[in-house]
Amino acid sequence: MSDLNAVFKPDAARYGRTLTEMIRCATVSFDGFRDEQTFVDYMNYLQKRFPLIFSQCEDLRVEGCIFLKWKGNSSEDSLVLMSHSDVVPADGDWKYPPFDGVLAEGKIWGRGAVDTKSSFCAILEAVESLLAEQFVPERDVYILSSFSEEIAGDGAPNAVQWMKDNGVSVGLVVDEGGAVLESPLPMLKKDLLAIGISERSSVRFLIEAKAGKGKNALTNLSQFVTKKAPSLGKQQLTPELRELLKRVAPFLPAPADKMISNIDRFEKPLIALLSKLLPGFKAMFGPCVSFVPASSKVTADVKAGIAPAVAVVSCNQCDDLEKAVRLFKEYAEKNDIAVKELSRRVADGIEPPDGEGFQKTEKIANKVYGELIAVPYPIVGNTDARHFVGFAKNCIRLSPVRMTLAQIGTFHNKDENVNFDALVPAVLFYREMIKDL
Numbered sequence: 361m362s363d364l365n366a367v368f369k370p371d372a373a374r375y376g377r378t379l380t381e382m383i384r385c386a387t388v389s390f391d392g393f394r395d396e397q398t399f400v401d402y403m404n405y406l407q408k409r410f411p412l413i414f415s416q417c418e419d420l421r422v423e424g425c426i427f428l429k430w431k432g433n434s435s436e437d438s439l440v441l442m443s444h445s446d447v448v449p450a451d452g453d454w455k456y457p458p459f460d461g462v463l464a465e466g467k468i469w470g471r472g473a474v475d476t477k478s479s480f481c482a483i484l485e486a487v488e489s490l491l492a493e494q495f496v497p498e499r500d501v502y503i504l505s506s507f508s509e510e511i512a513g514d515g516a517p518n519a520v521q522w523m524k525d526n527g528v529s530v531g532l533v534v535d536e537g538g539a540v541l542e543s544p545l546p547m548l549k550k551d552l553l554a555i556g557i558s559e560r561s562s563v564r565f566l567i568e569a570k571a572g573k574g575k576n577a578l579t580n581l582s583q584f585v586t587k588k589a590p591s592l593g594k595q596q597l598t599p600e601l602r603e604l605l606k607r608v609a610p611f612l613p614a615p616a617d618k619m620i621s622n623i624d625r626f627e628k629p630l631i632a633l634l635s636k637l638l639p640g641f642k643a644m645f646g647p648c649v650s651f652v653p654a655s656s657k658v659t660a661d662v663k664a665g666i667a668p669a670v671a672v673v674s675c676n677q678c679d680d681l682e683k684a685v686r687l688f689k690e691y692a693e694k695n696d697i698a699v700k701e702l703s704r705r706v707a708d709g710i711e712p713p714d715g716e717g718f719q720k721t722e723k724i725a726n727k728v729y730g731e732l733i734a735v736p737y738p739i740v741g742n743t744d745a746r747h748f749v750g751f752a753k754n755c756i757r758l759s760p761v762r763m764t765l766a767q768i769g770t771f772h773n774k775d776e777n778v779n780f781d782a783l784v785p786a787v788l789f790y791r792e793m794i795k796d797l
């Protein structure tokens with residue numbers, strides 16, 4: 361860690377308090393369920409907590425998000441700092457209540473701690489502190505936080521539309537996605553700066569099981585969704601993953617380094633090894649299907665005797681989406697499951713890992729955290745950054761918050777938490793990003 365961290369240590373308590381208060385506003389987004397009052401309370405809290413931001417930045421008054429402009433010396437290649445404000449529901453049995461914002465065991469616990477109130481807290485603290493120093497950025501800085509990212513809502517698309525309508529020039533966008541990852545492997549002695557450079561394509565299906573074969577519809581549905589689905593396409597090391605491995609190789613002992621330098625020959629064993637070491641990331645290697653409960657909007661017209669769910673077939677940009685969809689439909693049909701396509705999202709655009717945006721992010725992160733191994737990777741889900749692809753010059757998916765792999769695993773899961781001392785460097789990252797424009 362750099363000396364800068366010591367200077368900002370006294371502010372750690374303030375940052376921690378801010379994040380716990382943000383978590384206490386249960387800004388849950390879920391189809392068919394939304395308590396608007398929680399968003400009102402959340403905004404009231406932020407306005408009180410960040411008086412300089414809300415009095416000195418221009419509120420662009422775009423529907424469905426917080427969208428503010430901090431005027432800089434130039435309007436060319438503005439910087440957009442993003443992180444959504446809504447969270448997914450908190451089901452299951454949590455160690456600490458998910459909306460109490462508990463500080464315990466050196467960690468801040470609660471829904472949104474990872475995804476993504478920690479990075480939004482850090483963005484706001486960074487900007488507020490610079491405003492207090494009367495700092496003026498070289499370029500315009502936009503702060504954007506959607507209220508409906510988790511349900512693919514309108515907040516971010518509205519903001520992008522506003523920017524297009526108003527002729528805004530956007531240089532770099534930094535949204536959620538990757539993280540500063542504490543070394544995930546015992547043999548790797550350095551931390552990783554995992555920067556998301558691409559997203560997956562996905563097709564959502566409403567699937568319906570009927571009663572039959574002596575079983576009710578619900579039993580048939582649960583049997584289908586818990587069964588191991590057949591392969592929906594080839595498992596492969598995508599170009600993003602190949603680049604990741606190439607960058608990690610020099611820090612790995614033999615024979616891993618040799619295997620990576622002969623990647624074509626060792627592709628299969630490398631996939632097997634990585635799937636074993638990082639079980640949560642299996643989906644990175646090819647097409648797959650996951651299931652989620654059908655929302656009330658989707659199920660509104662479902663008659664009795666039919667059990668619905670939503671299936672999401674997703675794949676990397678280099679995979680064959682059509683083939684994956686066809687194979688999934690055949691598999692569902694074989695199991696007497698009716699399938700109806702709900703929506704389709706075809707991802708495009710891969711942020712170049714040797715491009716300006718990536719390199720700048722790497723430079724700033726190294727300044728704050730010391731030497732990290734900066735690696736590109738394909739993110740498994742989607743982010744609001746995708747709305748900027750083709751419009752902004754560079755799109756980086758990174759929450760500059762230091763986490764373990766286990767903490768990343770609490771994303772959309774129970775016991776979501778971040779380390780209390782991860783907040784200071786995250787704030788510093790955004791400060792340095794703004795100062796470097």
Ligand SMILES: [Zn+2]
Nearest residue numbers: 444475476536
């Ligand atoms: Zn998120």
